[in-house]
Structure formats: structure tokens, C-alpha cells
Amino acid sequence: QKEVEQNSGPLSVPEGAIASLNCTYSDRGSQSFFWYRQYSGKSPELIMFIYSNGDKEDGRFTAQLNKASQYVSLLIRDSQPSDSATYLCAVLRRSGYALNFGKGTSLLVTP
Amino acid sequence: DAGVTQSPTHLIKTRGQQVTLRCSPISGHKSVSWYQQVLGQGPQFIFQYYEKEERGRGNFPDRFSARQFPNYSSELNVNALLLGDSALYLCASSLVDNYRDEQFFGPGTRLTVL
Numbered sequence: 001q002k003e004v005e006q007n008s009g010p011l012s013v014p015e016g017a018i019a020s021l022n023c024t025y026s027d028r029g030s031q032s033f034f035w036y037r038q039y040s041g042k043s044p045e046l047i048m049f050i051y052s053n054g055d056k057e058d059g060r061f062t063a064q065l066n067k068a069s070q071y072v073s074l075l076i077r078d079s080q081p082s083d084s085a086t087y088l089c090a091v092l093r094r095s096g097y098a099l100n101f102g103k104g105t106s107l108l109v110t111p
Numbered sequence: 112d113a114g115v116t117q118s119p120t121h122l123i124k125t126r127g128q129q130v131t132l133r134c135s136p137i138s139g140h141k142s143v144s145w146y147q148q149v150l151g152q153g154p155q156f157i158f159q160y161y162e163k164e165e166r167g168r169g170n171f172p173d174r175f176s177a178r179q180f181p182n183y184s185s186e187l188n189v190n191a192l193l194l195g196d197s198a199l200y201l202c203a204s205s206l207v208d209n210y211r212d213e214q215f216f217g218p219g220t221r222l223t224v225l
Contacts, residue, residue: 099156101155102153103151
């Protein structure tokens with residue numbers, strides 16, 4: 001079982017719709033969870049982080065964490081073509097220093 | 112404020128050669144981590160340094176080494192390059208090293224081994 005799993009996609013949504021990206025993790029002791037956006041040929045850019053169960057909203061982005069189910073999600077409201085990218089879920093290991101990444105989900109927002 | 116900087120941007124080497132990659136963290140950040148990202152995969156953790164001490168090492172061979180300097184910049188060295196070392200090498204900096212600390216990535220160095 002991989003430590004961090006994401007559906008590789010591609011996930012295609014029309015412009016203006018809500019994009020829902022999901023991530024599961026195996027280490028129940030994981031403490032912190034991050035979402036990075038990576039455009040083709042570029043480096044990952046941090047867009048959201050969450051530590052506590054529940055929802056955290058920042059503009060069009062909402063991160064959701066359910067530690068009991070070992071599940072993290074990212075919702076993007078009013079999706080724009082510029083949101084088309086690969087979204088990486090990262091989990092901070094119990095040791096507290098190394099990020100463990102999923103393979104990423106490719107999102108395509110169509111005009 | 113300047114973000115994380117890395118040099119060089121691109122590098123082409125041949126098998127068996129050695130390479131040194133450089134990273135300067137965000138001003139005020141004391142922790143630097145190195146990751147390797149191959150095409151189609153998420154980044155894989157190589158090393159973390161905090162206050163010039165190695166705090167952790169990922170599952171990479173001893174051909175990979177790193178260090179952090181008093182100004183918190185860092186170098187990653189890879190010896191005896193293999194074709195499989197071709198990847199995007201990412202440096203990330205963070206303020207400290209606790210679990211609430213976000214890591215911010217530099218633009219990366221793309222290494223091609225021929």
C-alpha cells in the first residue's frame with residue numbers, strides 16, 4: 001500500500017464548476033497535510049495546508065481533513081482554465097520533517 | 112521578498128560524472144530540504160538540513176550527499192551519475208522544522224544524464 005494515494009486523472013471539469021480532488025494516506029500518525037499545484041515544467045507551489053479535522057477555506061479553495069478516515073480533499077470552486085495543472089497531496093511524516101507526496105492528480109478545466 | 116533560488120536551472124552530464132546543485136532558502140528560513148522528482152511521479156524526499164545539521168535522509172544511495180552552510184544555503188552532491196538520476200531536483204525551505212511548518216519550493220534544477 002502506497003503511503004499517499006491520489007487518483008492520477010485526468011479530472012476534467014467545465015469552467016465555473018467545482019473540482020474535487022481526493023487523497024488518502026496510510027500513516028495514522030501523520031500530522032500535517034498540504035496541497036501543491038504544479039504546472040507542467042514548473043516546480044510545486046503551495047496552495048493550502050491543514051492540520052485539524054474539518055474544513056479550511058482560502059478564497060476559491062477549501063481543504064477538508066478527516067483523520068479517522070485518513071482522507072484529505074481539495075475543492076476548487078468556480079474553476080478557471082488557469083487552474084489546469086497537476087495537484088499534489090503531501091503528508092508530513094510522523095518524524096516531522098519529510099513530506100511524503102502522492103503522484104498527483106491532473107486537472108483540466110475546459111472553457 | 113525573494114523566494115527560494117536554485118542553480119543551475121538545467122544541467123547535462125554523462126554517466127559516471129559528479130554534479131553539485133545549489134540552493135538558497137527564503138531569507139530567515141533555517142531549514143532546507145531536497146527532493147527528487149521524476150516524470151509522472153511526486154517528489155521524493157532526499158535530505159533535510161536544519162541549522163547545518165542533517166535532520167533526515169530518504170531512501171537514496173550514499174552517492175547522494177548534502178550540506179548546509181552558515182548562511183543556510185545548501186548544496187546537493189551526486190557522485191557516479193546513473194541514467195536513472197535524470198530528474199528535476201527540488202529544494203524547499205521552511206522557517207523551522209516543526210510539523211506546522213510549510214515548505215516552499217524553488218524552481219528546481221533539471222538534470223539530464225546521458
